[in-house]
Amino acid sequence: DVKVTQSSRYLVKRTGEKVFLECVQDMDHENMFWYRQDPGLGLRLIYFSYDVKMKEKGDIPEGYSVSREKKERFSLILESASTNQTSMYLCATSRGTGRYEQYFGPGTRLTVT
C-alpha cells in the first residue's frame, strides 16, 4: 500500500510567519502534488513536482513555493503566511500523470491568525 504522510494534522500560525508543510511518500513515485481544499471550491492545485528539483506551477501558486530535494519528500512553503491561506492542505503522489491514480495524505489543516 502507498503511504503518504504529512508532517502535521493541525497547525496554527501567525500572520507573517514562514510555514513549512512536509509530505513524505514511501512508494518511489515520481510525481508529487500539493493542493488546497476550501469549502465549495473543491481541491485546487498549488504546485506539482515530476522529479527531484523539478516543479511546475499549478492553478494557484501565488504566495507559495515548494522544495523537492529528495524523491520521497515534497515541501510546501508559505513565505509569509496570510489569513487567506487558512485552509486544508493535501499532498498527493502518483506513478504518472493523466489517468494515473493519485494517492493522498491525510491533510494538514492550517489556521493563520
Add this chain to the structure above:
Amino acid sequence: LAKTTQPISMDSYEGQEVNITCSHNNIATNDYITWYQQFPSQGPRFIIQGYKTKVTNEVASLFIPADRKSSTLSLPRVSLSDTAVYYCLINTGGFKTIFGAGTRLFVKA
C-alpha cells in the same frame, strides 16, 4: 481541461442503490473519467476509472454512454459508512486534474 458538473448533494437510505451522474460535455477523445471518494478529515481516495461502456470493481460501477458526455457512478446497497463527498474528474494527459466541488452523499439509517 474538460469541466464537470455534478449534483451538490444527495440523500439516501441504507441498503439502497445510489447513482450519481456527472456531466462532461467537453470531454476529449483521449480523456478518462475517474471518481474519487473523500471522507471528512481525510484525503480523497480513488474509487473507479473508465473510458467507455461499463466498468465494475468491488466498490462501485461506472456507466459511460457512447457519446461519453456524462457518466454515472453506481454504489450498490449503500451503508452509513458511504457518507462522503464523491468527485468526478476528467483526466487528460497532463498533470493538472480538476477536482470540482463534488457531490455530498448522506446516507441515513
